[in-house]
Amino acid sequence: xxxxxxxxxxxxxxxxxxxxxxxxxxxxxxxxxxxxxxxxxxxxxxxxxxxxxxxxxxxxxxxxxxxxxxxxxxxxxxxxxxxxxxxxxxxxxxxxxxxxxxxxxxxxxxxxxxxxxxxxxxxxxxxxxxxxxxxxxxxxxxxxxxxxxxxxxxxxxxxxxxxxxxxxxxxxxxxxxxxxxxxxxxxxxxxxxxxxxxxxxxxxxxxxxxxxxxxxxxxxxxxxxxxxxxxxxxxxxxxxxxxxxxxxxxxxxx
Amino acid sequence: xxxxxxxxxxxxxxxxxxxxxxxxxxxxxxxxxxxxxxxxxxxxxxxxxxxxxxxxxxxxxxxxxxxxxxxxxxxxxxxxxxxxxxxxxxxxxxxxxxxxxxxxxxxxxxxxxxxxxxxxxxxxxxxxxxxxxxxxxxxxxxxxxxxxxxxxxxxxxxxxxxxxxxxxxxxxxxxxxxxxxxxxxxxxxxxxxxxxxxxxxxxxxxxxxxxxxxxxxxxxxxxxxxxxxxxxxxxxxxxxxxxxxxxxxxxxxxxxxxxxxxxxxxxxxxxxxxxxxxxxxxxxxxxxxxxxxxxxxxxxxxxxxxxxxxxxxxxxxxxxxxxxxxxxxxxxxxxxxxxxxxxxxxxxxxxxxxxxxxxxxxxxxxxxxxxxxxxxxxxxxxxxxxxxxxxxxxxxxxxxxxxxxxxxxxxxxxxxxxxxxxxxxxxxxxxxxxxxxxxxxxxxxxxxxxxxxxxxxxxxxxxxxxxxxxxxxxxxxxxxxxxxxxxxxxxxxxxxxxxxxxxxxxxxxxxxxxxxxxxxxxxxxxxxxxxxxxxxxxxxxxxxxxxxxxxxxxxxxxxxxxxxxxxxxxxxxxxxxxxxxxxxxxxxxxxxxxxxxxxxxxxxxxxxxxxxxxxxxxxxxxxxxxxxxxxxxxxxxxxxxxxxxxxxxxxxxxxxxxxxxxxxxxxxxx
Ligand SMILES: Cc1cc2nc3c(=O)[nH]c(=O)nc-3n(C[C@H](O)[C@H](O)[C@H](O)COP(=O)(O)OP(=O)(O)OC[C@H]3O[C@@H](n4cnc5c(N)ncnc54)[C@H](O)[C@@H]3O)c2cc1C
Ligand code: SF4
Ligand code: FES
Numbered sequence: 005x006x007x008x009x010x011x012x013x014x015x016x017x018x019x020x021x022x023x024x025x026x027x028x029x030x031x032x033x034x035x036x037x038x039x040x041x042x043x044x045x046x047x048x049x050x051x052x053x054x055x056x057x058x059x060x061x062x063x064x065x066x067x068x069x070x071x072x073x074x075x076x077x078x079x080x081x082x083x084x085x086x087x088x089x090x091x092x093x094x095x096x097x098x099x100x101x102x103x104x105x106x107x108x109x110x111x112x113x114x115x116x117x118x119x120x121x122x123x124x125x126x127x128x129x130x131x132x133x134x135x136x137x138x139x140x141x142x143x144x145x146x147x148x149x150x151x152x153x154x155x156x157x158x159x160x161x162x163x164x165x166x167x168x169x170x171x172x173x174x175x176x177x178x179x180x181x182x183x184x185x186x187x188x189x190x191x192x193x194x195x196x197x198x199x200x201x202x203x204x205x206x207x208x209x210x211x212x213x214x215x216x217x218x219x220x221x222x223x224x225x226x227x228x229x230x231x232x233x234x235x236x237x238x239x240x241x242x243x244x245x246x247x248x249x250x251x252x253x254x255x256x257x258x
Numbered sequence: 259x260x261x262x263x264x265x266x267x268x269x270x271x272x273x274x275x276x277x278x279x280x281x282x283x284x285x286x287x288x289x290x291x292x293x294x295x296x297x298x299x300x301x302x303x304x305x306x307x308x309x310x311x312x313x314x315x316x317x318x319x320x321x322x323x324x325x326x327x328x329x330x331x332x333x334x335x336x337x338x339x340x341x342x343x344x345x346x347x348x349x350x351x352x353x354x355x356x357x358x359x360x361x362x363x364x365x366x367x368x369x370x371x372x373x374x375x376x377x378x379x380x381x382x383x384x385x386x387x388x389x390x391x392x393x394x395x396x397x398x399x400x401x402x403x404x405x406x407x408x409x410x411x412x413x414x415x416x417x418x419x420x421x422x423x424x425x426x427x428x429x430x431x432x433x434x435x436x437x438x439x440x441x442x443x444x445x446x447x448x449x450x451x452x453x454x455x456x457x458x459x460x461x462x463x464x465x466x467x468x469x470x471x472x473x474x475x476x477x478x479x480x481x482x483x484x485x486x487x488x489x490x491x492x493x494x495x496x497x498x499x500x501x502x503x504x505x506x507x508x509x510x511x512x513x514x515x516x517x518x519x520x521x522x523x524x525x526x527x528x529x530x531x532x533x534x535x536x537x538x539x540x541x542x543x544x545x546x547x548x549x550x551x552x553x554x555x556x557x558x559x560x561x562x563x564x565x566x567x568x569x570x571x572x573x574x575x576x577x578x579x580x581x582x583x584x585x586x587x588x589x590x591x592x593x594x595x596x597x598x599x600x601x602x603x604x605x606x607x608x609x610x611x612x613x614x615x616x617x618x619x620x621x622x623x624x625x626x627x628x629x630x631x632x633x634x635x636x637x638x639x640x641x642x643x644x645x646x647x648x649x650x651x652x653x654x655x656x657x658x659x660x661x662x663x664x665x666x667x668x669x670x671x672x673x674x675x676x677x678x679x680x681x682x683x684x685x686x687x688x689x690x691x692x693x694x695x696x697x698x699x700x701x702x703x704x705x706x707x708x709x710x711x712x713x714x715x716x717x718x719x720x721x722x723x724x725x726x727x728x729x730x731x732x733x734x735x736x737x738x739x740x741x742x743x744x745x746x747x748x749x750x751x752x753x754x755x756x757x758x759x760x761x762x763x764x765x766x767x768x769x770x771x772x773x774x775x776x777x778x779x780x781x782x783x784x785x786x787x788x789x790x791x792x793x794x795x796x797x798x799x800x801x802x803x804x805x806x807x808x809x810x811x812x813x814x815x816x817x818x819x820x821x822x823x824x825x826x827x828x829x830x831x832x833x834x835x836x837x838x839x840x841x842x843x844x845x846x847x848x849x850x851x852x853x854x855x856x857x858x859x860x861x862x863x864x865x866x867x868x869x870x871x872x873x874x875x876x877x878x879x880x881x882x883x884x885x886x887x888x889x890x891x892x893x894x895x896x897x898x899x900x901x902x903x904x905x906x907x908x909x910x911x912x913x914x915x916x917x918x919x920x921x922x923x924x925x926x927x928x
Contacts, residue, residue, distance in 0.1 A: 007533070021838060039532045041673075047789070048535050054787040054842070059833040062841050064325060066498040068538050070669065071423055072329040087672075094672050119469055120839040127446065130326050134438035138431035139390045143310040143738045145381040147388040151345060154399025164392035164417055167424060171328055200390045 008038045010102040014049065016061060017109045018121055026118070028107070038098040042085060043068060043075065045097055046108075063122040070094040070235065073170030076177070077122060078109040083174035083233040091172065091235045111177035115184070115220045126173050128219035129187060136211035137191045139200050153199050163197040166190045168236045175230035175238075181222030186230040188216050189242035196249055206253035213250060262515070262897060262913045265699040266370040271919040272352075275374040278700070282743050283750035290315035293749050294478040294758070296463055298450045298505050300327030302422075302730055303713025304484030305429035306737025307745075312436030314742060316749075319476055320433065320442055321465060323449045323500055323844075328430045331486050331498040332733065335422020336543035336666065338404065338414035339730040341379035346403050350411040352376045357920060359728060362408040362595050363693070363721020364871035364887060365922050366518070366895070368915060370700060371718050378739040379731055383415055385738060391428040393417050404548055406726035408595035408927075414727045419543050419666040425730055429737070448474070449844065450505045452768045453481060453512045453709065460509075460709035461758055464768050468844065471837040473769055475760035479752040480708045480745055483509055484737070487692040487714035489522070491852045491859065492804070493796025495689035496528060496541040502848040503855050506696050506715045514704035515897035515911060517697035517717035519855065520863035523724055523872050524805050525690035526552075526599035529673055529683075530614045530621040539688040540673055542624070543666055544726040547592045549629040549659065550683070552603070553579045554611040554622050565615045571623055571682050582606055586882075590927040597723045597872045598927060600687035604805050605883060607686075614684055625682035630655030687805060691729060693720040693872065694862075697897040697913070701744035702736060705897075710745055712736035717895070722871025776836050779846045784829040788845040791826045795819065795849070795856055803860050808876040812864040816906070819857040826853060857905040858898055865910065868892045889922060 011034045019026025033049050040048070043065050050060035066074040070091040077092045079085035085095045100106065108122065116124040141147065167190070175186040192209050195201025201208075224243065231240045267278040285293065293316050297308040300322040308320040322330060342355040355376040360367055383401070387393065393415050394402040403412040417424040436442040445465065452464040454475075462477035485505035489495035510516045527542045555561045556578045563569035582602055584591045594602075606612065607620045614621025634655025638646035646654070656679050660667065670678050695717040702710050702718070713733040720728065802815035826849070834840040869878040869885035870892070878886040895913040 037533050037535060039675075040535050041537075044535050044537050047537055051787055051789060054831060054833060055785070057785075057831065057833070060842055062839055066324055066329055066500050067331065067334045068499060069334050069540055070672075071420065072324070072331075072333045072498065073326075074324060074329050089668075090672065094669070096672065096675075098675060123839065126325060130328070130434065130437075130444070130446070133328075133431065134434040136438075138435040139388065140435060141385075141388045141432075142313045143306070143385060143432070143742065145378065145385065145739055147381075147384045150343070150380075150383045150387040150393075151400050155395060156399055157395045157397050160392050160395040160399075163390075164394075164424070167392050167417075167427060168420065170423075171326065194392065195390050198390050198392065200388055 009035045013105040015107045019118055021120055022117055036097050040097045042095040043093050062120045065093055068093040073172040076111050080107050083178040084235050111173055113176050113182040129171050132212050132215045135215035136208040159197050163194045166193040166242050169238050170236055174233045178229045178233040183224040184216050184221040185224040185243050186238055188212050189246035190238045192246040192249055193242040209249040210253050262911055264913055271373045274370050275377055279743055282747040285746050285749050287315055289753045291317055295480050296478040297482045299484035301330035301332035301486055302426055302429055302733030303737045305433045306734050307482055307741045308442050309432035309436050310738055310742045312441035318442040321445045321448045321450055325447055331501050332422050332426045335730055336419045337545040338416035338421045338727040340413050340727040341383045342376055343380050346412045348411045350413050358409050360920050362725040363723055364925050366870055367719055367721030369919055375719050375735050378735045382734045386428050389428040391424050404545055406544055407593045408725045451772045453509045454764050454768045455512050456764045459707045464772050469839055475765045477758035477760045479749055482710045483715055484712040485715045489689045489692055491856050492689040492799045493793050494539050496539050504848050504851045507851040509709055511900050514706045515697040515899055517895050517897040518694040519859040520873055521693035521722050523596055523691040524600045524687045525596055526603055526687050527685045528688035530686040550624040550626050551581055551628055552583050552592055552622055552624055553581045554606045556580045558610050561611045561613055564613045587927045594927045603687055620686045621684045623682040624685045633658040691724055693724055702740055722873055779832040780836055784831040786829050788849050792849045794822055795853055799856055803863055806874055806876050807863050812860050815860040823853045854905050862896055866892055
């Protein structure tokens with residue numbers, strides 16, 4: 005692991021607030037360690053801006069371990085940057101070369117309005133979840149023993165893979181239609197695959213899809229871009245499973 | 259007499275909680291919607307509390323500073339959650355989980371609280387499975403378990419290396435359901451900046467809307483603080499970037515005592531520091547110690563050759579490796595508790611055997627090659643191949659590892675650019691968890707009436723050292739199974755109070771205080787960034803209030819932090835305005851509180867003339883470098899009272915710890 009230092013140029017989207025007009029601003033940043041993460045590079049730039057008594061760049065982040073789903077960023081035209089299977093916080097500067105010009109923009113999607121600079125509002129995802137992304141079980145301490153219902157390992161594993169979605173929104177940002185189907189499909193699938201989720205399966209899918217439409221997400225035209233950019237490898241299979249669930253629910257209600 | 263009343267119920271340890279619950283007051287269902295409860299934090303503790311109280315019918319307001327409750331720091335927990343289910347039939351029981359936790363905490367936790375935790379642990383797993391949490395399962399369809407440090411049974415439930423994520427998404431789904439039903443109102447991107455007390459009772463908070471910058475007043479009949487731990491006082495830690503102490507600290511400043519601030523957990527297996535621009539450290543889950551063996555070279559010259567790149571770890575012969583945990587602690591081996599493992603790694607590195615090529619040479623190996631071979635062989639046998647080639651064995655072994663720890667291995671590779679399937683991981687201890695926190699009684703109520711504190715933010719269950727996979731258990735125990743009862747008991751006396759107004763002098767004063775401190779930062783004519791000061795604080799803390807502490811260092815730290823604080827207020831530069839999203843302002847407000855806390859931690863550490871758990875005072879060790887506890891003088895909780903800006907004036911109150919059901923003993927893992 006040989007550490008190198010590179011000098012880079014950055015073109016970063018700056019926008020004062022939701023209503024202001026934004027633009028791409030240019031910055032030069034020297035001596036960036038190739039072991040730094042992309043966000044550590046932005047920290048370094050912010051430090052430089054503050055030393056020049058300028059306003060730092062706002063971007064979302066928290067865990068920096070690829071799990072909270074808070075970080076975002078369109079980097080050189082790709083959601084979460086050039087690496088696959090990675091969030092922006094887990095992208096490292098060794099993926100870039102000395103002298104590179106790097107474009108950094110926020111998620112762009114009708115359902116994710118910009119708040120400031122690189123920060124967007126993804127609360128539409130929370131509202132979809134509130135519409136049906138749960139099993140209606142109250143806290144009681146009197147549910148049945150956890151081992152009362154054996155679940156085939158294959159189903160449990162698949163449910164887990166779907167549940168691994170971090171709610172980052174890369175799938176929406178990368179989709180030319182701004183569809184949220186991969187996100188919703190993953191949640192619907194997790195529950196559809198488990199006996200605990202089956203009871204409410206029909207209402208769930210109908211309610212979540214209704215909320216998704218209300219939030220202004222686009223339609224799915226099967227381009228598959230979402231699966232490629234999803235940092236957690238959520239598979240298109242989940243969209244297919246959700247469509248089946250939805251058709252089944254629709255057929256039943258007629 | 260001490261002002262601290264722990265309110266531990268009478269009776270036998272195994273009856274206390276049941277008995278207590280039977281005598282707690284209740285609020286009738288028709289009265290609950292008239293009562294407001296604020297929950298600050300939506301991690302495991304906060305989300306589970308808010309969801310449960312919402313289900314009961316209270317009017318709940320929940321707050322988090324992230325853009326969604328699902329992103330609380332609990333999401334990052336990797337390894338697992340303990341529960342005394344004894345599904346593996348290896349002799350586990352409520353008593354054993356209780357005993358292991360008290361012993362793991364080096365006899366500095368309260369017996370009654372810990373026993374309750376062990377009692378409800380099984381319910382947590384039941385509740386989570388009912389919510390659709392996809393725990394790992396065996397081929398027969400039943401739940402799988404693994405081992406964590408400090409135990410000799412397999413009681414840890416997990417979901418790959420993403421257990422915290424799955425548990426939090428479970429609690430978040432219950433919370434979302436209540437939000438959808440209108441019983442919980444969620445305030446995301448909001449930060450609590452003060453606690454409002456009226457006539458000695460917690461009556462609300464001042465919060466800042468982080469999008470518009472607006473200050474808001476929120477009133478309630480009770481306030482629950484579940485704002486997580488304060489590991490970020492060290493700047494570099496495994497905590498999320500936003501984790502901070504402010505909510506707890508504001509309660510402290512309003513009268514809540516702060517207990518055992520110096521009890522910090524340094525986790526042995528983290529990726530070593532790589533450079534000065536590093537913002538955080540990454541944990542490699544303790545579960546890896548089930549399969550990995552920790553070693554450094556036996557010979558100094560080999561360690562040096564490795565650091566200089568002349569030798570690779572795979573070239574060091576088996577007999578030239580020092581598996582120092584297996585050597586020193588044969589009974590627990592690589593699965594000794596965290597504090598013990600961390601100190602042993604530091605000891606080897608201080609002695610010159612560290613293998614990392616950074617400024618401090620601090621790093622040891624975590625090696626999976628033995629496990630890859632043995633699991634590969636087992637897998638081959640299971641496939642009917644009783645004489646597998648070496649190649650086949652290794653291939654199958656790697657597959658087994660990938661299934662168990664795939665995401666951790668991937669994360670390691672992304673960060674370090676090394677392939678841990680081929681070469682051992684490099685690891686070193688890092689700050690991870692804080693056992694100290696707001697002092698609470700058995701009901702999780704602080705010394706301010708109506709202000710309850712849950713999860714990592716309180717001090718309650720882990721003594722001087724937390725066992726792995728027990729924080730998730732505690733967070734959910736507090737939120738699902740303790741607070742709904744104890745908060746109701748408190749609220750039973752509030753049914754006649756009526757709506758609480760925010761239009762009072764107390765709210766006015768609290769809001770003005772917040773406004774003034776914001777204005778002070780924004781108008782300061784400084785030149786240095788908030789991070790500049792935060793990093794300096796972190797260095798003082800790590801060097802002098804870190805893994806090894808001594809009287810002289812602690813005295814220096816107290817002075818240095820004092821001057822750092824003056825420097826910070828004089829020279830910090832915070833750009834931007836108050837009426838907009840302003841991340842630098844958010845950080846400045848948090849670092850101001852972390853500096854005060856840091857000083858209190860050093861004072862507490864200096865005061866505690868003994869070594870116990872994560873608190874290692876170099877003056878108090880035996881000839882083999884093991885901790886020397888002093889039960890005669892320090893078998894107590896040190897709870898500090900705030901006495902104004904100068905932290906040196908803080909006053910300590912003691913809660914004596916009584917061990918009635920466990921015989922207090924030397925903590926031995928040999
Ligand atoms: C990398 C890592 C791995 C871990 N792995 C394990 C494990 O395997 N097993 C285990 O048992 N434990 C583990 N732990 C420890 C465990 O994750 C934490 O102790 C636990 O999740 C804390 O939960 P909490 O609910 O108390 O707080 P958190 O999850 O930290 O939540 C804090 C909440 O408070 C909010 N908040 C804070 N301040 C304010 C404020 N001023 N205003 C408004 N909101 C505020 C935040 O927005 C957040 O919602 C791990 C910890 C780390 C760092
Ligand atoms: S499906 Fe993938 S890209 Fe979409 S929100 Fe989930 S993790 Fe992000
Ligand atoms: S910061 Fe949490 S996923 Fe990137």
